[in-house]
Amino acid sequence: MSSDAITSRxxxxxKWYQDVIRQGDLAEPAEVVRGCMVIKPHGYAIWEKIxxxxxxxxxxxxxxxxxxxxxxxxxxxxxxxxxVEGFAMECAVVTHSGLKAVRGPDGKVEIEVKNELEEPxxxxxxxxxxxxxxxxxWIQSHRDLPMLINQWCNIMRWEMRTRLFLRTSEFLWxxxxxxxxxxxxxxxxxxxxxxxxxxxxxxxxxxxxxRGKKTDSEKFAGAVSSFCIEAMMQDGKALQxxxxxxxxxxxxxxxxxxxxxxxxEIEYVWQTSWGATTRLIGGLIMTHSDDAGLVLPPLLAPxxxxxxxxxxxxxxxxxxxxxxxxxRRECEEAGLxxxxxxxxxxxxxxxxxxxxxxxxPVRIExxxxxxxxxxxxxxxxxxxxxxxxxxxxxxxxxxxxxLMSEMQTSLLERARAFRASRMVKVDTFDQFKQALxxxxxxNFLL
RNA sequence: CGGGGCGUAGCGCAGCCUGGUAGCGCACACGGUUCGGGACCGUGGGGUCGGAGGUUCAAAUCCUCUCGCCCCGACCA
Numbered sequence: 001m002s003s004d005a006i007t008s009r010x011x012x013x014x015k016w017y018q019d020v021i022r023q024g025d026l027a028e029p030a031e032v033v034r035g036c037m038v039i040k041p042h043g044y045a046i047w048e049k050i051x052x053x054x055x056x057x058x059x060x061x062x063x064x065x066x067x068x069x070x071x072x073x074x075x076x077x078x079x080x081x082x083x084v085e086g087f088a089m090e091c092a093v094v095t096h097s098g099l100k101a102v103r104g105p106d107g108k109v110e111i112e113v114k115n116e117l118e119e120p121x122x123x124x125x126x127x128x129x130x131x132x133x134x135x136x137x138w139i140q141s142h143r144d145l146p147m148l149i150n151q152w153c154n155i156m157r158w159e160m161r162t163r164l165f166l167r168t169s170e171f172l173w174x175x176x177x178x179x180x181x182x183x184x185x186x187x188x189x190x191x192x193x194x195x196x197x198x199x200x201x202x203x204x205x206x207x208x209x210x211r212g213k214k215t216d217s218e219k220f221a222g223a224v225s226s227f228c229i230e231a232m233m234q235d236g237k238a239l240q241x242x243x244x245x246x247x248x249x250x251x252x253x254x255x256x257x258x259x260x261x262x263x264x265e266i267e268y269v270w271q272t273s274w275g276a277t278t279r280l281i282g283g284l285i286m287t288h289s290d291d292a293g294l295v296l297p298p299l300l301a302p303x304x305x306x307x308x309x310x311x312x313x314x315x316x317x318x319x320x321x322x323x324x325x326x327x328r329r330e331c332e333e334a335g336l337x338x339x340x341x342x343x344x345x346x347x348x349x350x351x352x353x354x355x356x357x358x359x360x361p362v363r364i365e366x367x368x369x370x371x372x373x374x375x376x377x378x379x380x381x382x383x384x385x386x387x388x389x390x391x392x393x394x395x396x397x398x399x400x401x402x403l404m405s406e407m408q409t410s411l412l413e414r415a416r417a418f419r420a421s422r423m424v425k426v427d428t429f430d431q432f433k434q435a436l437x438x439x440x441x442x443n444f445l446l
Numbered sequence: 447c448g449g450g451g452c453g454u455a456g457c458g459c460a461g462c463c464u465g466g467u468a469g470c471g472c473a474c475a476c477g478g479u480u481c482g483g484g485a486c487c488g489u490g491g492g493g494u495c496g497g498a499g500g501u502u503c504a505a506a507u508c509c510u511c512u513c514g515c516c517c518c519g520a521c522c523a
Contacts, residue, residue, distance in 0.1 A: 005458090014517065022457080031496090031514055089447095090522085126523095160447055160521070167522065218522085228523090240523060277523050310482050349483035356483090367482055377482080385483070 006357075008291045013235040020285055021164050023357040024294035028164075035162040035169030042358060043165075043281065045302035047172065050280055051152065053204045053299070054174060057196045063148040063176060068130050070153070071121035076129035080254040086221020087125045090157040094121040123156040128222065128247070128273055131177045132255030139179060139269060142261050146189070147179040147269075155277075165282035166239075173277035179257060179269035183248070186270035190244045193274040194227050197242035205280065206297040206412040207231045207287045208419055209241060220273070224248035232419045233286035241283050244274035287415050288382075294359030295381055297411050298404035305331055305338040305400060306355045307376075310348050310367030323371050323393065327364070330397040336404070356381065361407055362400060366393075382407055382414070 006019040021027055026043030030036040039047065055065070071094060077084045098114035124130070131149065139147055156170050176193060180186040194211055201209045209229035219226035223245040230238045251257065252268035261267050288295040298304050307324045311317040324340045331338040341351050348365065355363055365377040365388075375390050380403070391399055 012517095018516080029515065034514070086522095155523090157522075161517095161519090163516090171523075173523075243523065275523065279523050308482095312481060347481050347483085347485060349481090349485085352483050354484090365482065369482080379483095 006291060006293055009234060016291070017282075017286060018164065020289050020293055020357075024285075024289075024359060026165075026281070026285075026294070033169075035159055037164050037168050037170075039172075039278070042302065046281055046284070046296070046300055047278060049300045049302065050200070050204070051174070054196075054200050054276060055152070057200065058150050058174070058176065061148075061192060061196060062146075063150045063178070065151065066149050067151050067153065068124075068127050068134070070124055072124050072127070072130045074120045074122055076133060077122055079129065079132075080222045080251060083128065083222035083251075083254075087157070090125050090159065092123040092156050092158055094123065124153075125155060125157045126273075126275070127151065127153075127175055128177065128251055128271075129255070132251045132257060132271070135177075135179050135269065135271075136255050136257045139257055139259050142181050142259055145179060145181045145259060145269065146185065148176075148189075149178065150174060150176045163282070165285070166279055168278075171278045173275050176272070176274045178272045179252070180272070181259065181261065181267075181270070183270045186248075186272050187246055189272045190227060190246045190274070193272070194229065194242070194244040197229050197244070197274075197276055200276075201229055201231060201241055201280075201283075202412060204297070204299050205284050205287070206299075206408060206415060207241070207283055208412065208416045214243075220245040220247075222247065222250055223273075224250065231283050231287060232422060233283070234418065235286070236422045239279070239283045239286065241280060242274070242276040245272060247271040247273060288411055289359070292385070293357035295411070296359035296361060298361045298408050301359065301361050302337065303339050303355075303358070303360050304336050304404060305362045305364060306351075306360050307338065307340045307364045307366060308348050308351050308355075309340070309342060310365055310370075312368075316368045319371050320366050320368060323376075324366050327366070327376065327393060327396055331400060334397040334401050336397065336400060352379075352385070356385065362403060364391075364396075378403075380407065382411060 006023055007015040009016045021043075024042065025040050026046070027037050027039045030038050059065075074093070077087070077091070094117065096113040096116055100112050100114050102110045102112065131151075135147060138144065152172075152174050154170055154172050155175075159167055159169050162168050178186070178189050180189060198209050198211055201207045209231045211227065211229055214220075214226040214228055220243065224247065226243055226245045228243045229241050231241050233239050247270075249268040249270055251271050257269045257271070258266050259269055284296070284300065285294065288297065307328055309317065309320040309324050311320045321340070321342055324342070328338050328340045341355070343351065346354075352363060359381060361381050363379045363381070365379075367377075370376050370393070374393050376393055376396060378389050378391050378400075379385060379387070
């Protein structure tokens with residue numbers, strides 16, 4: 001209905017983005033905590049899928065997960081000059097511990113903060129400093145290298161302007177921190193992890209990306225150089241979707257992370273750091289979703305198949321649901337995540353819209369006619385909803401499994417085609433200026 | 447942080463200019479008829495109008511402050 005409709009992309013892209021998130025039940029602003037968001041179960045399930053795929057690749061490249069404190073001593077920030085300068089304004093600072101509750105005469109409880117800390121803590125805006133501190137303790141010899149650590153955690157950056165998933169004051173991410181014996185090795189690591197990000201983006205999220213180097217003004221505060229992957233959104237704008245930094249010996253020097261090389265000489269380590277965040281979900285939305293709501297690539301869909309029973313009488317209901325459960329079990333055995341939507345009091349059409357908005361890749365109808373014919377009706381989220389095909393119930397799970405990988409591929413191809421249609425290749429600066437001229441729509445690759 | 451817009455029921459909104467007992471649609475609850483793409487009828491529940499002050503006999507409405515959200519910009523993942 002009009003009250004919960006989704007604004008079209010053409011009419012208002014920013015509004016559309018928020019509508020998709022609301023209707024897809026992914027997240028909502030935490031209006032009681034400035035700039036933060038509540039990630040709802042469906043949104044969080046997508047994050048868990050991204051996490052799982054990313055984590056597997058991080059471990060496969062030799063890294064180990066660990067966890068470091070949320071709070072960082074203020075003095076740590078001061079050790080790397082350009083690092084503080086970059087993050088200073090975004091830091092939330094913890095200055096007190098303990099509260100005192102005072103009950104006034106009217107019965108109201110007033111709360112005041114109690115003990116001022118000797119040294120304030122900063123809520124981590126990123127963990128190079130505290131991890132650098134521990135690297136210094138853990139690394140003595142070239143035999144301790146490379147040190148390959150990753151942590152999954154939350155981060156706080158006091159942002160001036162926030163947008164759900166794309167930029168929130170608190171966000172979830174993974175941050176890798178590594179130390180190496182040579183610059184050559186650490187640079188190799190920087191690009192290895194950039195490639196992991198590109199792999200996840202393209203082969204899991206079906207989101208084509210371009211690898212690039214950030215300009216000096218854009219690079220990570222404290223890095224020698226920063227690399228990133230950029231994806232193109234449906235409004236033609238680029239989204240930075242993952243970064244990998246060459247930290248050189250900057251943090252090694254700042255935190256005194258030294259090792260003895262094979263020749264017995266003392267050297268500073270060469271470090272890297274790399275991160276990917278919940279922003280990826282924002283990129284996912286803006287890459288694939290349409291005016292009907294969320295579209296999820298099968299590899300990231302918490303629910304891949306929904307079975308909608310169609311019936312009039314109780315007898316029909318019994319038959320249809322029986323066939324539905326049989327199909328559900330077969331799909332589960334084939335490794336698909338599937339839901340039989342037997343919700344009472346909701347008509348089939350309403351169920352279709354509900355799951356469509358949530359981005360479920362395939363919806364299946366089973367009605368009395370299908371049970372009689374031994375078939376079911378299949379609708380793909382990446383196609384026009386009027387486009388339906390029939391599928392024999394026997395062996396349907398296998399066909400659906402294949403369909404999933406087809407959808408995964410076709411979403412990536414579609415996104416690539418879109419990007420190609422908006423991207424202009426230029427060879428000279430004059431061409432660049434010319435290309436920018438007509439309305440500025442589109443992005444450009446030099 | 448600069449410029450603009452907006453906070454009224456779970457969601458989307460009207461009412462505000464011109465103060466006078468808080469409304470609509472969807473959602474929700476119950477009953478019935480329905481059911482292959484958002485069903486319909488009837489009945490009902492739900493709001494100290496973001497918050498705090500002020501003006502007034504009287505404030506959703508006028509004034510001041512404040513918090514939050516959205517958009518553009520600068521900055522970032």
